[in-house]
Amino acid sequence: MHSLLKRQLNKYLPEALCNESSLEELFEAIGKSYEHYDEKLSMLQRATAISSDELYDANRELEKEAARQKKVLNSLENALTALQSNFETQEVTKNIVDENFDAEKLARQIKELAQRASEMGIEKDGLLKDLARQNESLNSYAHVVSHDxxxxxxxxxxLIAWIEEDERDTLSEQSQQNLSLALQNLEKMDKLITGILKHATLGNKNSSNVEFNLEELLGDIQQNIFVPNNVSFQFQxxxxxxxxxxxxxxxxxMNLMTNAVKALENKKKGTVRIDFKDKGDNWYFAVADNGKGIPEEHQTDIFEMFNKLENDEMATGIGLALVKKIVGLYGGKVWVESLEGLGTTFHFTLKKQEQ
Known part of the structure; x- marks a missing residue:
């Protein structure tokens, strides 16, 4: 068991119990609870990335299968139309005996097409059920590991706070800085775990659509995030x-606005502007800033998990991956335009929903 933790536990135990051998098993159990969390975090990151790739591939297969099924149904409809038109004409007898028309063959083809459509429907249902099971397993796993x-x-x-409290007068300045750095890294790990959990479970939440005012929502976000004095927001x-x-x-x-504010840290007068357009079946939005911009070589992979826009020790690399996932859930697209030193604009679309 870690000596610092054991010392702190003994500090609050009655003196008669400090050297009690029967408590060694308890101390050992407590000590084990602090082990292996780095390994579990790595497992969670790998599981999330793998599951995201599997779901993406499965969705692509569903799209291809839907396209194939549509072709089959169109062929079936054309065959039925051809059969019906032949038997409804006044030249039915002539068509039937015509060597170029084989009603029995056409009937067999229609039957085969219907069978293929039925089989593909069964396969699609099985694939959807399998995806649902994978989502449920990922959701449960993410919650368990997050808690652990x-x-x-x-x-x-x-424990670090106790050390600072007990040794405040004896700790060197360097030791105090080291403890502060340790706390910052623990805070970053806590944020990383929270971000991974959000990404893994975002599409699994039972929720319903509600009508809300976008201007009020953006105003609430502006109040809840840190906005320095050199940054101002402009809404269309x-x-x-x-x-x-x-x-x-x-x-x-929130993720897009937070990133925009970070890009304006060294700007004397920074501006974040949000615009929209009604595109009929879709909404179009743009979140633009006049900050430092994104290098061209990083513009293609910034929406992937754990990729960061910059070397920020407190950044998790999950924010834009969440943006991409949410946009995808609503049948939209997201892309970025940026020039170094001039600013960045994130564009995205969302398919309109009903209550």
Missing amino acids: LKSPIRNISA ENLPKLCFDKYKIEQLF
Whole structure:
């Protein structure tokens, strides 16, 4: 068992129990709770990335299968139309005896097409059920591992706080800086675990669409994130009312607005502007800043898990992956345009929903 933790436990035990051998098993069990969380975090990252890739591939297969099924149904409809038109004409007898027309062969083809459509429908149902099981397993796994990781992190944070409290007068300046750095890394790990859990379970939440005012939502986000004095927000006039899962849209805009503010840290006068267009069946939005911009070589992979826009020790590399996932859930697309030193614009579309 870690000596610091054992010392802290003994500090609050009655003197008669400090050297009690029967408590060694308890101390050992407590010590084990602080082990292996790095390994579990790595497992969770790999599981999330693998599952995301599997779901992406499965969705692509579903799209291809749907296209094949549509072709089969179109062929079936054309065959039925041809058969019906032949038997409805006044030249039925002539058509039947014509050597170029074989009603029996056509009937067999229709039967085969119907059979193929039925089989593909069964396969599609099986694939959807399998995806649902994978989602459920990933959801359960992410929650369990998240809990197992966060508990020791919080306990270690408390232990460091105790050390600072007990040794405040004897710790060197370098030791105090080291403890502060340790706390920062624990905070980063806690954020990383939270981000992974959000990404893994975002599409699995039972939620319903509600109508809300976008301007009010953006105003609430602006109040809840850190905005330095050198940064101002500009919203297009007459922002619309939207009908979506409000939580998901809040996460979407919060991540984009937070990234924009970070890009303006060294700008004397930074501006973040949000615009929209009604595209009929879709909404189009743009979140633009006049910050430092994104290098061209990083613009293709910034939406992938754990890829960061910059070397920020507290960044998790999950924010834009969440943006991409939310946009995908609503049948939209997201892309970026940026020039170094001039600014960045994130564009995305969302398919309109109904309550």
